[in-house]
Amino acid sequence: MTDNDDKGPARPATDYRTLNRASWDDRAAAHAASPEYAVARFAADPAYLSEVVRFDLPRLGDVTGLRGVHLQCHIGTDTVSLHRLGARMTGLDFSGFSLAQARSLSARTGAAVDFVQADVYDAPDVLDVGGFDLVYTGIGALCWLPDIRRWAEVVATLLRPGGRLFLREGHPMLRAVDETRPDGLLVVEYPYFERTEPMVWEEGGTYVSTDATFTNNTVHEWNHGLGEVVTALLDAGLELTMLCEHDSAPWxxxxxxxxxDDHGEWRLTERPWRLPQTYTLQARRR
Structure with missing residues (x-):
């Protein structure tokens, strides 16, 4: 497969893509082996869907026969879930180690899903421009991108006229909160709006249960305000058809x-209405 990050002059070792890809490469096997991703259950139960896709089934609607692409698909559990709902899916990710796990999952489950390796900004160079009925993006994707307007242009470029984007993502308000305070206060510590400078983190762990030890622990992230996301999509030629904020997250x-809670999602124990944690957005290309 093609990875356009490897074309042209060499980038410095501190390039965000180099650092972030190394982190995801390092964690792909641990994620595939974790109970949270439930890979074994996918293999054992042909009707099983990822918790992320299952949560949004009332909003997703019928995808039977749609040609879809899952941007930043990681190890492919959401991608395979959409395939099981009847969509003809392609998954795209910049991590070769993640895609190795995704292809293994596809083979174990008999899912006819294509997986392509490329940076999300390079998707129009390796995918069928204007050829998709559905662009899907799951939780934990946009924070790895420095420019939300460029991402929205990629989405619009991939969609056919009338095609739709389906996005569930961590809420920018949650990402602005310091989750480490011992006093339990919800304090806005980090940027809500997109900034040129990344938030640089050194984290040795990951968000799933694992005993694995990781060596690539420096990552760069960006937040994108809800208005910034919506405006970027409108300016790229999409029209907003749905926006739901949720007081829960799957982690x-x-x-x-x-x-x-009853859906298997996590909510604040005390007054959960204080904080939006995720949102689901749909938009259609005009």
Missing amino acids: DSLPGRQAR
Whole structure:
């Protein structure tokens, strides 16, 4: 497969793509082996869907026969879930190690899904421009991108006229909160709006249960305000058709202050209405 990051002059070792890709490469096997991603259950139960896709089924609607692409698909559990719902899916990710796990999952489950390696900004160079009915992006994708307007242009370029974007993402308000405070206060510590400078993190762990030890632990992230996301999509030629904010997330974003609800999602134990944690957005290309 083609990875356009490897074309042209060599980038410095501190380039955000180099650092972030190394982190995802390092963690792909641990994610595939974790109970949270439930790879074994996918293989054992042909009807099983990822928790992320299952949560949004009432909003997703019928995708039977749609040609879809999952941008930043990681190990492919959401991609395979959309295939099981009847869509003809392609998954794209910049991590070769993640795609190796995705292809393994596809083979184990008999899912006819194509996986392509490329940076998301390079998707129009390796995919069928204007050829997709559905662009899907799942939780934890946009924070790795420095420019939300450029991402929105990629989405618009991939969609056919009338095609739609389906996005569920971590809420920018949650990403602006310091989750490590021992006093339990919800304090806005980090940028809500997109900034040129990344937030640089050194984190040795990951968001799933694992005993694995990782060596690539420096990552660069950006937040994107909800208005920035919507405006970028409007300016790229899409029209907003749905926007729902949720007080829950599929991971424990504030450890020690949350409990799982009936949907298996995590919500604040005390007054969960204080904080939006995720949102689901749909938009259609005009």
